[in-house]
Amino acid sequence: MRPENIDVTGLPPRPSPDHSDCRAVASVLARVGDKWSVFVIMMLIDGPKRFNELKRMINGISQRMLTLTLRGLERDGLVTRTVFPTIPPRVDYELTDLGRGLAEPVKALGQWAFTHLPEIEGARNDFDTRNAE
Template sequence: MDVTIVTQEVQHAPTEDRRSCDAVNSVLNRVGDKWSVLLVMSLAHGPCRFNELKRRIDGISQRMLTLTLRGLERDGLVKRTVFATVPPRVDYELTPLGHSLRKPIEALGNWAFDHYECIVAARAEFDAKL
């Protein structure tokens, strides 16, 4: 098939196909960033308070933790519960939808652990060629 023809087909893809791509991109932008992945993994073991999450996730700023938790809550993956105590206590936990994301994230994490040495070797080989 001619490259020109393929390009024309992509440019004139039906609106429904574009909407499907937009939908997938929207979801992957949320669940594909490193902070969201680390939060889902941290919350997989049960509810957790904000400061405990901050201690568990090395390198995350308070602002980034807040923004990521809000995004996950907005997308229905995390539930925020405020307890009327002094001072107020706030717990975060995965929703059923959030728990359904655990398996794919754990699979990706396992793949990364299993292939880390191969990736490091490939990087070194690539860098040596430069």
């Protein structure tokens, strides 16, 4: 018997995931790991925001990319879009319960990146210097 087949936990064996499970998880991770999705989720942690408010808050995002990102997050059940019947119509975007569950890990990831940015930039510079030849 090969060592990787020995169960040391005493738990019943889990079936290995098939390729369709991996593809499904990959599609979710692609959505929630996308840089614009991360920024949108972080901006919505404090409550609902209007489209133009989000656009102003997220430096560098185009109107089209914000539209696509919000649509994808809405499709995945992470954001709700509420239209208010005013003139002009007012549209608010807000995290769903599912989105709020994702907000804390996203916030932690953002904080980690911010905290370690100097180390990462230093490592990049070192790498670039070593590989410049």
